[in-house]
Amino acid sequence: MEVLYHQYKRRVFGMAHRIVGTTDAEEVAQEAFVRVFRGLANFRGDSQLSTWIYRLTVNAALSYLAKRGRRQEVGDESIAEMPAPPTAERDLALAARIEDAMGRLPAGYRAILVLHDIEGLSHEECAAILECRIGTCKSQLHKARAKMRELLGASLK
């Protein structure tokens, strides 16, 4: 099991970190690995092992957010009306502003951005992980990027 842990720890932790934030990332990643290890004997093998592990990670992160009831878990309309992130200042690196803006996205948008744009997975893999249609993935990604552009504003120019 430790082999499997070391093979996937960075991606699992990275996904958890970018979906639930710094404070709770370790807890969520631990929970994801517990689900992986406890479910491994029942894993049917009809999807790739990595896809299954990422699915458990995303599910652990989203269910954690649902339980925690984060203030950021709001609808699209509210996002558009949010004030600019307080950390979006010129002296901060663009990467930090991007991480901050991601924290302001709805969790579903965050998940697809992490899987597709950060982890570099294909639409097919994202659809398998999120258990939705490929078209839904593409549509969510389009909306997520539009929200990111909106939140980042002039930072991207």
Added chain:
Amino acid sequence: MTHGCDKLRGKLTAYLDGDLDPDAGTVVRGHLRTCDACREVAAAEAKLRDELRALPVLDPPPSMWEGVQARLAAAEVVESKRPGWRRTLDQVVRWTRGSGVFAPRMLVGGVAVATVALVVMWRMNRPDADAGAPTTPDVIAVPSPVLAPSQETKLGGQTVESAPFGTDVTADLAGEGQRIVASYVGTAEELMTMIGEVREQWSAGDQATYDREVAALQVKVNAATDDRTKQRELRALIRYVQRALVRDDVALAGGAP
């Protein structure tokens, strides 16, 4: 913003990801050449995408593995105290959910309830009803190996004679059956690679037993002449390797925190 701008921005993500066909891509490029506003949006989206891909890989804290082990041990202690019928019920529900065989949800629910009822009745009436859920055997059964001639597969650093079960099925993924077979093959190979990294800690007897069992299962995979049979035999192989991994973990794990 014109109607043309609206249409273009709907396709921008697909265009930047290279998902548009050449004709549609040409239309997008043509519009971008003449529209400053859309060009600015496209540039911002491309920059966003590049920046997202360039975000650093995050290293987990060193304490994370200890936390995983502690949580796992605690969860297993709790699980071991649950009544046997609850574990059986969970297994049936999990199998029914994961099978994907029954499309309508009501049918799944009906079959699950009927199956649970049958299982519960069976468990109540059999002589060893208190034995609890099946666990990973301490000793792996050793069937007589029947090895395919002149083929070799690497298993945990050792060369074991067997047929390469993956080579003849990954070439053509046109059918769903073959896609699933290929997926099973990939999973089996990945799990066997993991075993290869931990088997050094096993006794020589366990290593030999594992190798013989895997070789025998691979022979069955190779002997399968249709996708369904091959999938069944691959599932058996995957289950065996998974159990070996779980057994390895149980052997190495400490007690509950």
